[in-house]
Amino acid sequence: MSARTYHVHCAAEGCTSRIGKGQLFCKDHYFALPRALRDDLWAAWRRAMEVYRVNMTRDEQELRNRAYQDAFRACVEHLRSAPRTDAAAMSTVAIAATGEPVRFVEGRRL
Numbered sequence: 001m002s003a004r005t006y007h008v009h010c011a012a013e014g015c016t017s018r019i020g021k022g023q024l025f026c027k028d029h030y031f032a033l034p035r036a037l038r039d040d041l042w043a044a045w046r047r048a049m050e051v052y053r054v055n056m057t058r059d060e061q062e063l064r065n066r067a068y069q070d071a072f073r074a075c076v077e078h079l080r081s082a083p084r085t086d087a088a089a090m091s092t093v094a095i096a097a098t099g100e101p102v103r104f105v106e107g108r109r110l
């Protein structure tokens, strides 16, 4: 498992949902992750990606790749023990000017 691995299916154990290039988890599993784990994962991913752009020592490269793998594993471990959360359950509902309810997840309209 490295930062270069390209997943076709959600990385959560037992999940067969197809995902797009550059994604690790399906929407439901992604939103089942606590915010802190998601933030850790992407911070570690960005740092691991710099390995290919920035000159750095081999030790530093390995450190970053390992940090990313650890963050990724923490997410998979969490999902193994946590119930799958419907993305809609993570949303907040606002009322539009028309009186229609509008769902948002982390500032993005569903």
Ligand SMILES: [Zn+2]
Residues within 6 Å of the ligand: 010, 011, 012, 015, 016, 017, 025, 026, 027, 028, 029
């Ligand atoms: Zn999934």
